[in-house]
Amino acid sequence: MPTRLKRPPFWRPLALTATLLAFQFYLGYSAISGQFGIESREEIKAEIEILADRSSALQAEIEAFKHRVTLMNPRHLDPDLVTERARAMLNMAHADDVLIMVNPENGKPISGQFVELIDDQLISIIQSDSTL
Numbered sequence: 001m002p003t004r005l006k007r008p009p010f011w012r013p014l015a016l017t018a019t020l021l022a023f024q025f026y027l028g029y030s031a032i033s034g035q036f037g038i039e040s041r042e043e044i045k046a047e048i049e050i051l052a053d054r055s056s057a058l059q060a061e062i063e064a065f066k067h068r069v070t071l072m073n074p075r076h077l078d079p080d081l082v083t084e085r086a087r088a089m090l091n092m093a094h095a096d097d098v099l100i101m102v103n104p105e106n107g108k109p110i111s112g113q114f115v116e117l118i119d120d121q122l123i124s125i126i127q128s129d130s131t132l
Contacts, residue, residue: 101125103125104125104128110125
């Protein structure tokens with residue numbers, strides 16, 4: 001009885017070779033233009049610089065707030081500055097203060113005699129300028 005040897009199919013080694021080559025191509029493509037590849041490195045560096053700038057700006061803002069908080073320490077407050085700032089924020093005046101009312105339209109002082117102004121005009125001037 002003759003023995004017949006089967007020849008292995010030729011397409012199996014070709015398929016294995018093609019699969020390995022495709023995998024190597026995928027790895028090479030990812031190394032060059034993938035998310036963390038060589039081409040993306042410049043974008044990542046630019047983003048790092050932007051974030052570093054933003055971080056330094058935020059750090060400066062934090063330092064400014066820390067400085068403002070230390071100024072609010074009762075041992076370091078100047079009473080004159082506190083009262084001046086409070087009166088400015090509340091639109092209040094002390095009896096010894098000299099007030100000069102300014103016309104918001106032309107920026108010139110209003111006449112020293114308020115009797116000349118009608119109450120409605122005076123109220124409209126005061127309401128038109130919130131800093132008075």
